[in-house]
Amino acid sequence: MVDIPESLLRRSAEAKAKALGVPVEQVLAEMKGEGPAVEVPQAEIVEEAPFPDEQSRSEPPAEQVDDPVEEAPPSTEEVVEEVVAASPSSDDEAFPSAAAEVEERGPVAVEDKPEDSPTAEDHGTDNAKVAGLVSPRPSVPPTGLPDGVRTQRLLTVVKARAIQDVKPEPQDKVNTWPHLMLVEFGALLAITALLVIMAVVIHSPLLDPANFNATPNPSKAPWYFLGLQELLSYFDPQIAGVTVPTIVGIIGFMMVPFVDRNPSTRPSDRKFAILLYSIFISGAATLTILGVLFRGRGFNFSYPWKDGIFFDDLKDWVDFE
Amino acid sequence: MANRNGKTGLRDRIKETNDKLWSSQVVGAILRPGSPFKQGYSDSPRNRSYVVMNNVLYHLHPVKVKRHAVKLSYTLCLGGLSFFLFIHLTITGIFLMFYYTPTAELAYVNIQELSTDIAFGSLVRNMHRWGAHLMVLSVFLHMSRVFYHGAYKPPREFNWVIGVVLLFLTLLLSFSGYLLPWDQLALWAVTVGTNMAGFVPVVGDQVKFVLLADVEVSAAGLLRFYVLHVLFFPFIIVIFMSIHFWRVRKDGGISGPL
Secondary structure, eight states: OOOOOHHHHHHHHHHHHHHHTSOHHHHHHHHTTOSOOOOOSSOOOOSSOOOOOSTTTTSOOOOOOOOSSOOSOOOHHHHHHHHHHTOTTOOTTHHHHHHHHHHHHSOOOOOOOSSSOOOGGGTOOSSEEEEOOOOOOSSSOOTTSOTTOOOOOOOEEEESOOSSOOSOOOOOEEEIIIIIHHHHHHHHHHHHHHHHHHHHHSOOOOOSBOOTTOOOSSOOOOHHHHHHHHHHTTSOHIIIIIIIIIIIIIIIHHHHHHHOOOOOOOGGGOHHHHHHHHHHHHHHHHHHHHHHHSBOGGGOBOOHHHHOOOOGGGHHHHTTO | OBOTTSSBOHHHHHHHHHHHHHTSHHHHHHSOTTOTTSTTOOOOHHHHHHHHHTSGGGGTOOSEEEGGGGOHHHHTTHHHHHHHHHHHHHHHHHHHHTTOOOSTTTHHHHHHHHHHTSTTHHHHHHHHHHHHHHHHHHHHHHHHHHHHTTTTSTTOHHHHHHHHHHHHHHHHHHHHHHTTTOBHHHHHHHHHHHHHHHTSTTTHHHHHHHHHSSSSOOHHHHHHHHHIIIIIHHHHHHHHHHHHHHHHHHTTOSSSOO
């Protein structure tokens, strides 16, 4: 339950003290749960404020009414009408406006005062509205009270906020044109320029015509398969040629989002995943570099600075010097 | 319009013709509303939206994107670069197809002609080859970027799976093109590569036979690799790329947390 502001509590206590004819401080202490219970002549009703919001008006919450007369839970309009009806001395001008106020703004404080019937605006505050209910006894006035005096009790303070968020949260967005498309266009130009420069500077290799009878030494796969070829020289072909690329490479990578159940995307929360992937990358890069640069005749280890580079993809580049 | 002498100057005439052309019905029919090339385009939020919305680009990008998503340092544009490289490779590949015959007798000669005789042949062939290597690299780097950002997490799991398929298809595209020059490098690199495929248990020999149309690399294998390279794999990869791009938008945009 929301903390009740001191001013509201005090106003409520004053009204109650006035009705019961006891000092305000005593009622206030009881309301705060500090003092002894004030002797109330007759048990008051109302546990719950029956003022639903716009959304929930169709099905009002069941309210507990210990008055045998009022069996059925009244709807908001009915309650307001009762309040109006229960005020014999009320000004006819004031209460319809209060009822309209209830319809417009949802929970408000409906206070029943003897002589000068106020409008609901006087009781609503800006950020909090009191959902209270008078306990009208039109037929049986409470004993020991002056005629026409009503008591009230603060039930709860409801924040003036809708139950559902109707508007989406605003997001910081920019127009795709030009903010994204210019960047993409720049990237397109940059990659085209890079390709043209590469194409001018490095020539594609074209060796002797294909000859089935002359196996070059060494025979190397395309560079992206050289890591695998490197593995093949260490392990049984069944393991390196099949299990590693298909199981780990394809199936394993497809399963990554279903294995990694950690919902966080922050690097500090995913140290293990990042470590694992980094090991994979550095392993693949090491194997590929080994296969490209450090494998010579017979696919044996060689030093590129001593025996030369056996990588015909970059033949033009390598022979350049 | 008239100048001091009461005659219409050349510059005015050009301007007049230009205005007439760009406000003509023909140009108006070609350019959708909001096109920056349309007469009287003004830089307003409405027109900026139209540029994307009234355009084939709307299939790729929404009208607005999150501000942090357009930061180059976040994505490094790697996915986009992979796509650009694919377009590069398609264009240069179509050029090369005009001069190439996938037969054992002519393939090598054609590549020699491309490298020496044909205008821009060497340039385009080099661009195609280096572009292919760059595409393998950029697709792999794109995957790494996505992994390090944890961008494969829900609701984007399926797009990661599609991405793995795309990486695999990229490798296959590059590998199938490797044989086409029909020189010693191509022949023996593909021999080594397809021998690896032959190590697949149970169906290894069958996979190898499907790829090569023979038990070893041969003229039939050259034709097969050619058709796979210029038709089959591009066809498949375009389908998967379409799903990939569509899911990027459906799953919440080009980058960043949702």
